[in-house]
Amino acid sequence: MPRLELDPNFTDPDAFYAALTELHRECSEAESERINARLILLLANHVGDQQVLEEALAIAGQAEKPSDK
Template sequence: MLNTDPNIADPDGFYAELIATHEGCNEDQSAALNARLVLLLANHIGDREVLREALAAARAAMR
């Protein structure tokens, strides 16, 4: 089951690190970095059902 409850220690600090990681990237590089990050985290999770839930939740948030 996908955990959507707050679960990151120091979320503001993590967000700052995420933004800093994109520093100096152009739009294409930033998109590629995000894609690699998604694939790394998806591999870490590994559970296809959880990944399906995450895909659906991300898509639903766009509506």
């Protein structure tokens, strides 16, 4: 059964980060949200395995949420 890869697996994380931030440069918040949604769907399609995707969703859902102070 495939598992979500949690160990660093980027060939060049700095290049990916630079490309991602450049993609969002000068975008409105709504445009950035649409880009992120499309990116998520493209990568989910690439992964393809439902169990791996559900594991990723569960881990992402555990992220801390800002407090309402």
